[in-house]
Amino acid sequence: MNWSDHESYIELYPPKEFNFEECLIFLGRSDLEVLHRMKAEFVYKLIKVDESLILCKIGYIDDCIKVEFPLNIPSIDAREQVAAYIWEWFDLDQDLVGFYQMAGQDKVLQPIVDKYYGLRIIGIPDLFEALVWAIMGQQINLTFAYTLKKRFVEQYGESLTSQGETFWLFPTFEKVAALNVDDLRKQQFTIRKAEYIIGIAQAMKNGELTKELLLAKKDYQQMRKSLMALRGVGAWTADYAMMRCLHCTSSFPVADVGLQNALKHQLGLERKPTIAELEAYAADWEGWQAYATFYLWRSLYDNNK
Secondary structure, eight states: OOEEEOSSEEEEOOOSSOOHHHHHHHHTSOTTOOSEEEETTEEEEEEEETTEEEEEEEEEETTEEEEEOSSOOOOHHHHHHHHHHHHHHTTTTOOOHHHHHHHTTOTTTHHHHHHTTTOOOOOOOOHHHHHHHHHHTTTSOHHHHHHHHHHHHHHHSOEEEETTEEEEOOOOHHHHHTOOHHHHHTTTOOHHHHHHHHHHHHHHHTTSSOHHHHHTTOOHHHHHHHHHTSTTOOHHHHHHHHHHTSOOTTOOOTTOHHHHHHHHHHHTOSSOOOHHHHHHHTTTOTTOHHHHHHHHHHHHHHHTO
């Protein structure tokens, strides 16, 4: 992590393959988003360090990410943890040179990597949040998924209010482990989704499931198998969590409808490609499937305008 501390603010120095504006486009994709707030060219994000709630105002100036603390200046240890969180959130440890070399030669990816150069996979550093968000999104449209998330966060998450604005944290697995299915049914979760989410919260509370245990596996297939052993976690959910939380660049949610639609648009196909066809198009993406997917998702925002 490459950063410097200036007490009242911190600066992070990302690799040259970084485009803050492109990252903001992804972060601003829904007006229903409740876990960060966009204002002009800044993103406001509430982060919890130990027991402190820290509001961060994140901008980009002179090739560095500047993080200010509008409400209170955290301790030096907390500032370092904030820096680490944001470094992970923007996936700044990832060296994208290999991805751009591969994508520059690929007929599907070449037009979009030039267009969105510097976009990074915006992560979900918290494993519980990544899995729950993926489960919420199963078999429903994105707008309703955001509606569910908003209700869930505002019912069970911690918050901080300043000058009439409220900023939220995703609920903790400890809090959700104590809920019952009826609690979530009231918010329009299906019985199945409510059971899955509470089950994952309980597995995390018991220590059976942690980010550290999954990352220790090192191997993509082992990691995926461990996640798919959880009730409610199929192949798509596992790959989504591995992509957004575990920084696994080989994860490939091949059955994703958005990915199929993006490929259809990119190649001017009459219909969505089958999974077999998609795998054939992706033959050269080995090791970078997650980034290829993320860039294809990004192309959908332009197609939908």
